[in-house]
Amino acid sequence: MSPAPSENRVTGSSTQLSLTGHIQNVFSHVKVENLAAGLSGGVVSTLLLHPLDLVKIRFAVSDGLNLRPKYDGIIHCMRSVWQQEGIRGLYQGVTPNIWGAGASWGLYFFFYNAIKAYTKEGRQTELTATEHLLSAAQAGIMTLTLTNPIWVTKTRLVLQYSADPSRKQYKGMVDALVQIYRYEGIPGLYRGFVPGLFGTSHGALQFMAYEELKRDYNKYRNMASEAKLNPLEYITMAALSKIFAVATTYPYQVVRARLQDQHNQYQGVLDVVRRTWRNEGATGFYKGIVPNLIRVTPACCITFVVYENVSRFLLGQTI
Known part of the structure; x- marks a missing residue:
């Protein structure tokens, strides 16, 4: 026998209250210090290494x-970009890269530490x-939902070629956001969102590897699992975890960049995958991986070293 309507309402209300309570409990663990520390790391690494990001994206979309x-x-x-x-x-x-990287790293550490503390x-x-x-994957989904429009504008700005005067050029980040919204609507701002969701597995794998490496290393030293490491040790843990994550998940970045590219039209993720495979084979999904590794590995190291030290300073941790 199915429950009466009033029972359904009670069940629905209790479920809603439970979900609300769950969200409130998660957010009771948030710390603004984690947001500030993550933002600092993202901004510093982006300013130093943006040219390599530009190279990576240009190679990723090089489809002939x-x-x-x-x-x-x-x-x-x-050298070509410099000369021209x-x-x-x-x-x-x-500009959107700084906004995107700062916001993404800040929000990622913000959500990740809150979810981890709640768990x-x-x-x-x-x-x-x-x-x-799972904590890192949830943090990644929440972060991507808030920052995807910034990444679309970054890709569009990076893919403006001086040899393409026929296409209207964006004047900057705000102009790109306005034009994309005006001519393509909300879907335009969320191009590449689906492969971006797959990309949250990248951050999840990276954070899982980073946490496990830190914990195992501290066990080896007979120290507490959250004991502070020196900068070289943080760099080593961050580099190994980033290389592991990139090697595992890189193809989604190629698919995402091609969906966000203004010079080509695809019908969706499957269309990108099909056409890339047909025209370029398996290597097409790994275009740009070398400049990407050269960029993201030091970027990740810089970000994590800055984050660990800034967060400990702000939170007053001395372990």
Whole structure:
């Protein structure tokens, strides 16, 4: 026998209250210090390494269109951009990249630490690798939902070629946001969101590996799992976890960049995958991985070292 309507209402209300209480409990663990520390790390690493990000994206979308410049390698690409557009060209799209990286790292650490603290509440045992993975995945989804429009504008600005005068050029981040919204609506601002969701697995795998490496290393030293490491140790943990995550999940970045590119039209994720496979084979899904590794590995190291030290300073931790 099915429950009466009034019983359904009671059940629905209790479920809603439970969900509301769950969200309130999670947010009771948030710390603005984590947001500030993550934002600091993201901004510093982006300012130092943006030119390599530009190179990575240009290689990722290099699908043979005649309007695209042809590059023989990382050095040739950077030299070509420098000769044609100077330092300004190498830093094309840096504004949304700073906003995006700062906001993404800040929000990621903000949500991740809150979810992790909520999951660990009332427990004496450490979180498992799976719990670290799930905490990071949830943080990634929440962060992507808030920042995807920034990443679309960054990709569009990075893919403005001086040899393509026929296409209207964006004047900057705000102009790009306004134009994309005006001509493509909300869907335009959320291009690449679906592969971006798959990309949350990248952050989840990275954070899981980072946490496990730190914990195992501290166990080896007979120290507390949250004991402070020196900068070289943080760099090593961050580099190993980033390389592991990139090698595992890179193809989604190629798919995402191609969906966000203004020079080509795809019908969706499956269309990008099908056409890339047909025209370029398996290697097409790994275009740009070398400049990406050269960029993201030091970027990740800088971000994590800045984050760990700034957060400990702000939170007054001395362990």
